[in-house]
Amino acid sequence: RESKGKLPRYPGLERYSLVEKMGDGAFSNVYRARDREGQFEEVAIKVVRKFEMNSTQIMRNLDHPNIVKLVEFSESRQYYYIILELCPGGELFHQIVRLTYFSEDLSRHVITQVAKSLEYLHEVAGVVHRDIKPENLLFYPTPFVPTRNPKPKGPEDEDKADEGEFIKGQGAGGIGVVKIADFGLSKVIWDSQTMTPCGTVGYTAPEIVKDERYSKSVDMWALGCVLYTLLCGFPPFYDESIQVLTEKVARGQYTFLSPWWDDISKSAQDLVSHLLTVDPEKRYDIIQFLNHPWIREADEPTYAAH
Numbered sequence: 281r282e283s284k285g286k287l288p289r290y291p292g293l294e295r296y297s298l299v300e301k302m303g304d305g306a307f308s309n310v311y312r313a314r315d316r317e318g319q320f321e322e323v324a325i326k327v328v329r330k331f332e333m334n335s336t337q338i339m340r341n342l343d344h345p346n347i348v349k350l351v352e353f354s355e356s357r358q359y360y361y362i363i364l365e366l367c368p369g370g371e372l373f374h375q376i377v378r379l380t381y382f383s384e385d386l387s388r389h390v391i392t393q394v395a396k397s398l399e400y401l402h403e404v405a406g407v408v409h410r411d412i413k414p415e416n417l418l419f420y421p422t423p424f425v426p427t428r429n430p431k432p433k434g435p436e437d438e439d440k441a442d443e444g445e446f447i448k449g450q451g452a453g454g455i456g457v458v459k460i461a462d463f464g465l466s467k468v469i470w471d472s473q474t475m476t477p478c479g480t481v482g483y484t485a486p487e488i489v490k491d492e493r494y495s496k497s498v499d500m501w502a503l504g505c506v507l508y509t510l511l512c513g514f515p516p517f518y519d520e521s522i523q524v525l526t527e528k529v530a531r532g533q534y535t536f537l538s539p540w541w542d543d544i545s546k547s548a549q550d551l552v553s554h555l556l557t558v559d560p561e562k563r564y565d566i567i568q569f570l571n572h573p574w575i576r577e578a579d580e581p582t583y584a585a586h
């Protein structure tokens with residue numbers, strides 16, 4: 281992380297003092313910053329060169345507990361400044377690296393929150409995110425953060441699993457509130473006011489209607505990749521060669537690799553396979569996802585006697 285002295289000064293951002301650089305996005309610099317005047321003491325500021333951005337228009341209208349809030353927006357000659365609700369927990373990606381993988385309970389806790397925000401985006405706001413991945417899932421660590429794996433799986437992760445303990449107790453609890461960030465690639469697919477596909481009224485062609493469904497299914501595929509990764513600690517599709525990787529994805533060529541998947545429930549595997557389905561017509565949509573038994577298990581309090 282950069283030290284305070286090295287942080288740049290941006291014209292027009294004098295009201296904030298930049299504290300540290302948070303993430304390195306492909307298209308942006310994001311800083312943690314103190315706000316001397318606003319409603320939030322601390323915020324995240326995403327600085328984007330003007331020719332690289334188009335997404336704040338979308339974020340402005342979104343209001344959901346699992347979506348990072350746009351607090352304010354300003355600009356200078358060269359930059360856009362996107363002032364965001366700060367997620368002090370950072371990226372979910374770092375938690376996966378730290379914990380090796382998540383227990384099924386913890387995975388469910390995380391993925392359900394991501395799914396709730398997708399439900400809102402797809403069914404209420406008419407927006408597809410198009411860049412769902414662990415780097416764009418941030419969290420607000422409240423009220424407790426596990427620092428170790430509940431159960432080590434194999435000899436290879438035993439030492440990692442033994443690190444640390446649950447801070448502030450609560451055993452199988454969550455990691456806090458998970459929020460979707462980075463609407464840089466997202467797109468409005470239908471007008472939430474008129475409930476019609478964007479730009480058309482009444483005479484919508486079937487391919488447009490289909491198009492809308494397909495674009496939502498892109499997020500569902502990504503949701504499947506995230507869930508797979510949470511459960512075992514590595515992504516479903518990987519190859520050092522981009523060409524081979526692309527082939528594998530196109531064919532939907534993945535496996536529940538032994539021994540890592542041996543102890544993961546059939547129900548969780550069933551859900552993953554309904555998301556990593558190549559045919560977008562057959563792939564689960566967000567409603568089917570939320571109704572799957574593996575997700576609904578969460579409705580039952582864990583202390584209930586069976």
Ligand code: ADP
Nearest residue numbers: 303305306307308310324364365366367415462
């Ligand atoms: P990019 O489009 O460049 O990927 P992101 O919006 O994903 O930009 O931001 C890049 C990184 O900055 C994120 O992956 C995350 O690490 C960090 N970041 C972004 N927004 C916030 C926030 N509100 N709170 C904390 N960290 C953030």
Ligand code: MG
Nearest residue numbers: 305415416462
């Ligand atoms: Mg990003």
